[in-house]
Amino acid sequence: MVDAFSLARDVGYDGVEVMVTGNSISQDPKQLLKLSERYDQPIFAIHAPTLLLTQQVWGSAWNKIEKSALMAKEVGCSNVVAHPPFRWQGTYATQFAEGVRRINEELGVKICVENMYPWRARGREALMYLPHWNPVPQPYDFVTWDFSHASIAHHDSLEAVQALGDRLTHLHLCDGNNNAKDEHLVPGRGTQRVQETLEYLRDSEWDGAVVVEVSTRKAKGAGEREEWLGETLNFARQHLNRLPLSK
Secondary structure, eight states, X not given: OHHHHHXXXXXTOSOEEEEOOSOTGGGOHHHHHHHHHHTTOOEEEEEOSOSGGGTTTTSXXXXXXXXXXXXXXXXXXXXXXXXXXXXXXXXXXXXXXXXXXXXXXXXXXXEEEEOOOOEEETTEEEOOBSSOSOOTTSOOSSXXXXXXXXXXXXXXXXXXXXXXXXXXXXXXXXXXXXXXXXXXXXXXXXXXXXXXXXXXXXXXXXXXEEEEOOOOTTOOSTTHHHHHHHHHHHHHHHXXXXXXXXX
């Protein structure tokens, strides 16, 4: 966690999104605020522990959402990223849209439901999410769009973003290929229309949050990780025409 804040500052980012995991610092708003102040990196969003790999964090499904919303308020941000429910999560899944809206209204946050993708095995699609992995037709007030997830789903991100309109609140900037791999590539290295989507948002005067979510696990040489993250940052600023925030 310390490395993430430090790296964001060194590369020149305006702030960070914090994903809540089993890491104790990621669950502690006081520690996060100390890191935010030390590295001059505001926290723009909290990613709730709604991944398959974080099912043991913070107990029940609704507790994950509510605690994430409360932590967002404590660290000074309004966006909370959440994945749609898994189909086996009972009433949490069937009442998800209504519950999310209630928490938004009660706590004054924006729970931004993220687009996911179908799980496929042996040429068949498995039903993993309820009501669906695609948030576009769902009654969510706020949505996060992820380009890598869109590539797995064979979605055209530009068309989806246009369909979402002002419900698009949060963007995970990356790229991907039309395969079954969640690659989270540097923008421009995949098949998604990332540039066109950013330029559409720029021309629409969209003012949501853009968060880089690029995988650097395959970075090899010294400084290659920083190079990829810097390239992505420059890509965003070029096509959104956004200058760094003054601090």
